[in-house]
Amino acid sequence: MRKRNFVLVVMGLIMTISVITIMLTTELAQAQPQKKFVWKFQNEFPAADTANFITSKMWKEGIEKAANGRITIELYEPDAIVPALEMESAIKKGVLDSGMGPAYGPGLVIGGIVAAGFPGQFTNMDDAYKLIHELGLIEIARKAYAEQNLYFLCSSPAGSIFFMTNFPIRRANDLKGKKLHSSGMRAKWMSALGASVVTLPGSELYMAMKLGTVDGITYTGSELESMKLMEVVKYVSLPSLYITNNVFTVNLAKWKELPDDLKTALNNWSKTELKTVGKALLDYQQKALDTAKKYGVQFIELPKQEIEKSRAMADESTWATWAKQDKFFAEGVKIVKDYYAKKR
Numbered sequence: 001m002r003k004r005n006f007v008l009v010v011m012g013l014i015m016t017i018s019v020i021t022i023m024l025t026t027e028l029a030q031a032q033p034q035k036k037f038v039w040k041f042q043n044e045f046p047a048a049d050t051a052n053f054i055t056s057k058m059w060k061e062g063i064e065k066a067a068n069g070r071i072t073i074e075l076y077e078p079d080a081i082v083p084a085l086e087m088e089s090a091i092k093k094g095v096l097d098s099g100m101g102p103a104y105g106p107g108l109v110i111g112g113i114v115a116a117g118f119p120g121q122f123t124n125m126d127d128a129y130k131l132i133h134e135l136g137l138i139e140i141a142r143k144a145y146a147e148q149n150l151y152f153l154c155s156s157p158a159g160s161i162f163f164m165t166n167f168p169i170r171r172a173n174d175l176k177g178k179k180l181h182s183s184g185m186r187a188k189w190m191s192a193l194g195a196s197v198v199t200l201p202g203s204e205l206y207m208a209m210k211l212g213t214v215d216g217i218t219y220t221g222s223e224l225e226s227m228k229l230m231e232v233v234k235y236v237s238l239p240s241l242y243i244t245n246n247v248f249t250v251n252l253a254k255w256k257e258l259p260d261d262l263k264t265a266l267n268n269w270s271k272t273e274l275k276t277v278g279k280a281l282l283d284y285q286q287k288a289l290d291t292a293k294k295y296g297v298q299f300i301e302l303p304k305q306e307i308e309k310s311r312a313m314a315d316e317s318t319w320a321t322w323a324k325q326d327k328f329f330a331e332g333v334k335i336v337k338d339y340y341a342k343k344r
Helices: 002-031 050-066 084-093 110-115 125-134 137-146 184-192 202-211 252-256 260-295 304-325 327-343
Strands: 037-042 071-076 098-100 150-165 179-181 196-198 216-220 235-238 242-251 298-301
Touching: 037 050, 050 071, 050 098, 050 150, 050 242, 050 260, 084 098, 084 150, 084 242, 110 137, 110 150, 110 242, 110 304, 110 327, 125 137, 125 150, 125 242, 125 260, 125 327, 137 150, 137 327, 150 252, 150 260, 184 196, 184 304, 202 216, 242 252, 304 327
Parallel strands: 037 071, 037 098, 179 196, 179 216, 235 298
Antiparallel strands: 098 242, 150 216, 150 235, 150 242
16 A cells, blocks of 8 residues: 555656646747847849839838748848849859849749749739749749759739830831840840840939930839839830739748748748739839829820730740740749630
8 A cells, every 4th residue: 555655656746747847848948039030132123113112121021020020131222242133143152141033134043933924924913823822833933943042932023014115016016126125034025026135224224215225125114103214215005015023032041041930931921922012013003104194105005916916926935945945934834824725
């Protein structure tokens, strides 16, 4: 009997010690300050571009909120740490921790463009969301970027690309022989339509149009107001060519050092930001288009057959060509084509 009582006492002591140990361990863990992270983020776009004064600010606020203050984004203007065209390389090497773009340019990750908006891909925000977050384009982009030591965090509409010219466009052939600013895959599309393409920094577009260095540009509509392009643009063609997206990329090592709960929080945020940030940009763009009309810029609606003709050329000159060069891009293009084929 005494032995049994002794055993029960010992077992009670062991259980009590175990409970106290667990409680102390939990309290100590909770008392330990959680590690905080600071990301140097450089913007690719000039101060007057909405991608700078709207998107990057909303991204900073959104990420810091989603991370509950455990990540701080330090914003740097274009060229503050490295030249804009060297950003992709700088993020890969860890000179920059993160950045906006460039989706196109040196260090181009072709496969990643499937979630960034290529010529004719996204015509509205609902299609962009469904293709990126429900049909898997962001996963494809992340695989492509991971091979380049980068993490593709999010993609949100930057605005719609328009023809903005000093000559009227009523059919695709009107572009032949005209000098047109364009960039990335869009430049190949414009060349296929007969334009003589030059690529200029966004900060030089105003003077290029004013001095006649170029006859027109392909650019987002918001900058008609924010960069005062409506002062040097005479015509805007409707509808827009497509919606292009801004891309937030992170050095892969920086991403991997985050604990799993932060990775989950940021990936969940990436789904909501497409619509919240995208809506802010597209709302601003509509305001800019309305302002440009009042200023005197003429808007010309292209005939449906001309739109279809030019978009077919986009497929031939960019989609098909790049799908042959990159397995990730080919995978994404198939999803896009299947999606639109079912919508028809």
